[in-house]
Amino acid sequence: MPAISSDKPYRIGRSKTGLGLFATKPIKKGTKIIRYFGPMLDCRKEKDDAIENKYLFQINGRWTIDGSVRKNIARYINHSCRPNAESDVSARKRTVHIRAIKNIAPGEEINYDYGTEYFKEYLKPIGCKCDSCERKRAKQRAEARAAKTSTAKPAAKVKKAKAAKPAAKAKSKVASVSSKSRAPKAASNRRAGAKSAAPAKASPKKRARAA
Ligand SMILES: [Zn+2]
Numbered sequence: 001m002p003a004i005s006s007d008k009p010y011r012i013g014r015s016k017t018g019l020g021l022f023a024t025k026p027i028k029k030g031t032k033i034i035r036y037f038g039p040m041l042d043c044r045k046e047k048d049d050a051i052e053n054k055y056l057f058q059i060n061g062r063w064t065i066d067g068s069v070r071k072n073i074a075r076y077i078n079h080s081c082r083p084n085a086e087s088d089v090s091a092r093k094r095t096v097h098i099r100a101i102k103n104i105a106p107g108e109e110i111n112y113d114y115g116t117e118y119f120k121e122y123l124k125p126i127g128c129k130c131d132s133c134e135r136k137r138a139k140q141r142a143e144a145r146a147a148k149t150s151t152a153k154p155a156a157k158v159k160k161a162k163a164a165k166p167a168a169k170a171k172s173k174v175a176s177v178s179s180k181s182r183a184p185k186a187a188s189n190r191r192a193g194a195k196s197a198a199p200a201k202a203s204p205k206k207r208a209r210a211a
Pocket residue numbers: 080081082128129130131132133134
């Protein structure tokens with residue numbers, strides 16, 4: 001163990017999509033892990049409403065946290081469709097905490113669900129990279145391979161199936177979809193008034209940072 005140890009039960013580390021937040025100690029279900037914080041934006045102020053980035057976390061119809069500040073370590077937490085934590089929003093106090101919904105073991109990545117709105121707008125077009133979705137895709141690929149090999153003759157066909165990677169296709173879509181839709185989508189995301197809103201955050205930016 002390092003001499004300078006923090007009492008925080010997490011650290012920033014490499015994840016599949018760039019960087020992520022990982023448990024360094026056992027975290028009990030129900031524990032508040034970290035606060036998601038940053039300047040408070042008031043959508044009634046033109047200046048605030050004009051701010052766009054991937055780390056906006058809508059608290060209610062009026063207030064949004066700009067989580068893009070460096071000190072907001074919670075911005076490193078990635079989305080998962082089967083998460084081990086959740087975002088706990090207090091609209092009255094205008095605070096957001098990330099809370100464990102399962103016991104989390106040291107080394108495990110901490111995730112929460114960014115919400116359906118965020119998923120539809122940012123993750124679905126590029127393909128969600130969370131463990132649960134990766135497993136689903138792997139299973140589908142295996143089933144597709146099995147179906148092909150069972151109906152056709154071996155060697156040649158199998159090779160072809162391998163070359164046609166569905167993942168590559170999904171990736172090539174990323175650039176056009178995200179660049180075209182970033183500004184208007186983020187804005188609509190903020191204004192939509194989602195109850196358990198999600199921070200506007202996506203992997204492309206984090207990947208760039210990590211590189
Ligand atoms: Zn997923």
